[in-house]
Amino acid sequence: MLTVGLVGARGHTGKELVAILSRRDDMRLVFASSRAMAGEPVSNLAAQARGDLMFEAMGPEDIAARGADAVILALPNGEAAPYVAAIEAAAPGTILVDLSADYRFDDSWTYGLPELYGRERLKGATRISNPGCYATAGQLCVHPVRDLLAGPAHLFGVSGYSGAGTTPSRKNDVEALKDNLMPYSLTGHMHEREMTRHLGRTVCFTPHVAPFFRGIVVTAQLKFSSQCSREMLKGRFEKAYGGQRLIRLSDTIPEIRDGQNTPGAVVGGWSVDKNDFYAVVVCALDNLLKGAAVQAVQNLALAAGLDEFSGIA
Ligand SMILES: NC(=O)c1ccc[n+]([C@@H]2O[C@H](COP(=O)([O-])OP(=O)(O)OC[C@H]3O[C@@H](n4cnc5c(N)ncnc54)[C@H](OP(=O)(O)O)[C@@H]3O)[C@@H](O)[C@H]2O)c1
Known part of the structure; x- marks a missing residue:
């Protein structure tokens, strides 16, 4: 014990x-x-x-x-x-x-x-x-393709206000958040530095806090130095996460509700632009759990x- x-x-x-x-x-x-x-x-x-x-x-x-x-x-x-x-x-x-x-x-x-x-x-x-919570979601989006990146990975993150802890602040004030979305730490967020450090690739990340209590979505925009088709992209993630019990891969675009109150993360969406050098991958997870x-x-x-x-x- x-x-x-x-x-x-x-x-x-x-x-x-x-x-x-x-x-x-x-x-x-x-x-x-x-x-x-x-x-x-x-x-x-x-x-x-x-x-x-x-x-x-x-x-x-x-x-x-x-x-x-x-x-x-x-x-x-x-x-x-x-x-x-x-x-x-x-x-x-x-x-x-x-x-x-x-x-x-x-x-x-x-x-x-x-x-x-x-x-x-x-x-x-x-x-x-x-x-960190955003850092977990962001790294899950980038890690399987980090060697293909042509420049910084650009990450857009939205979190429920439980991410701001219990000490009262504007970021967990339900009145200030009502019908609202708050961008903050536009550059230099702690998790931007954390992801950059652990991935060994530059990450640009902007967080936002939303009026719901829990859950995170990170949308990763990834530019590649060589062509990467949707099949190749999906294949990278299948290879990386296929045996991972807490990671579910999804062809449909993960949403906040897919991650809320679940122990793991949902990664997917797999969208590649027509010339195959630019892709977007999404991760949803519960900030308080995974x-x-x-x-x-x-x-x-x-x-x-x-x-x-x-x-x-
Ligand atoms: N919330 C998230 O989604 C999330 C996700 C990943 C990581 N984290 C990290 O996890 C940590 C905890 O986050 P949280 O959201 O659970 O925070 P929280 O809800 O604000 O809780 C903080 C806890 O620390 C205690 N505390 C506060 N100041 C203290 C001090 N000076 N000395 C001793 N105890 C103190 C508080 O209890 P008392 O005041 O009653 O002692 C409370 O239990 C943070 O570092 C946060 O960055 C949070």
Whole structure:
């Protein structure tokens, strides 16, 4: 039984992590930290949680002292470092999975996107950075054809407002979002840099937030240096993802609803212009699941040598 602690458990991704961990019989959630909900049963937020599990307000040292086999950090960007430092000082063998962007650019951490970058490298890993939600969808669109690209991949992304977390902002304000679509971070978004780094190809990415709660669509515009017919394009994706349990290929264009509340991603659409040098591929997924909690549990399970899909699919 792998004991797991969850830091930032009352957030959107924390709630999904509680649900997934509660469905596994080889992992046990041993603590769930929240300052705002301290003292309340975790089942008040996620009905699947054990009745005796309470939210606790815990600082970095408290968390390190609990000695869990693994700790998942589901904190806002920029908050992980004190927790990592405390765990490294007190219990350096702990498996750490960080959902924020804080270690996605750090080579001493393993970036965990199993379908693209492999499962072997996650075995025994103790420092795992979990990819961003848009970054997962975008890389799933680009990776199988990255060697054909003639220039930057251009990605248009739309997310539900749960992607903006629970701290109030204009990007999760349902009044500001009503009948609206908000483009933001027009250049230089964190996930643009993340995709560029891990794909080894320049990505230009513009995110948008929409009035629905969950789900992401990324539409990738890809210019090729050599001809690529629709059959070749589709063949690349079939070869890359054919055996992947969480990735479904679709001839029809994936939409937000195809990804919402599903553990994996839908990739497809396969449109190629008439001279075969330009294609568009679409990915839909749930930002809170394959874009966050599902991927974190896949990564943790692979690191610990456990079943990758238990509790997930
Ligand atoms: N939402 C998504 O779609 C998504 C997808 C992929 C990755 N991520 C990443 O996952 C992380 C969590 O995202 P989220 O959407 O779940 O965030 P969230 O809903 O805003 O939740 C953040 C959690 O962190 C806790 N927290 C906030 N500030 C803290 C601090 N200074 N110290 C300790 N705890 C603090 C909050 O609980 P208390 O305030 O009660 O302590 C809450 O449980 C972020 O880094 C985000 O970038 C999110």
